Amino acid sequence: MIKIISEWIIPILVLLIPFYGIIKNVKVYELFVDGAKEGISVVVKIFPALVAMLVAIGVLRASGALDLLGKFLMPFTNKIGMPQELVPLALIRPLSGSGALGIATEIMKTHGVDSLIGKMASAMYGSTETTFYVLAVYYGAVGIKKMRHSVISGIFADIVAILSCVFYSRLFF
Incomplete structure (x- = not known):
């Protein structure tokens, strides 16, 4: 039925x-x-913000800045039990869903979907938001210039989601 x-x-x-x-x-x-x-007309308004976001993500990945930032965060990620392979996913997810999906797919191919890292990556991808992408697209579409507390709230929610994914994945898997 x-x-x-x-x-x-x-x-x-x-x-x-x-x-x-x-x-x-x-x-x-x-x-x-x-x-x-x-x-x-909405597409025409938000197109520049989308292009800027995609270019910035491409530059971050190609320049190695993402890897450098991951190494900088390594002492913290080791303390919370977050595998180093998940750092690029955690960093790119607030910027780009497709970029994060690419990283998550690489993690799954390397470690397997049923591994602890694979399960953490799945939980992280599903529970975090493309914060900056959403703000750029939606606020750009309606012409809002001052985002006030939106960025801080979105990033805080992403951090809580990432920490929760690491904690609960280790607890249950």
Whole structure:
């Protein structure tokens, strides 16, 4: 039953929503076109922030700055029991989901998905957020310049998530 529902829910909604709009005398096509125009303008607004973020991530990885920062953090990560292989993932995740996914995939290929490091990487990837990416995209889309406490709150949440992943992965696995 669930399989049938999951296969048909999207096509039904695609037909049902415009049909409901027609019943309510809404100009469905015109509103759709207006929404598409607005979407294009949002893309144009946030594109520079996206490009800047992707370039910065590429520079960090290619220059070796990420590895250098990982070595600098090694005394702290050793004290909390965090394997050195996870440091690049913890550093890149607030910046880029796809960059972090690439690092997590490398960790899984090297250590295996069922290893302690693989499980920590999975938990870390799933419980942290692409904080800077989200702030750049969403705040850039609406034109907010002063982020106030958003950055600090987001980074604090990421740090708590990373520490929790290390602690609970060691506890349960």
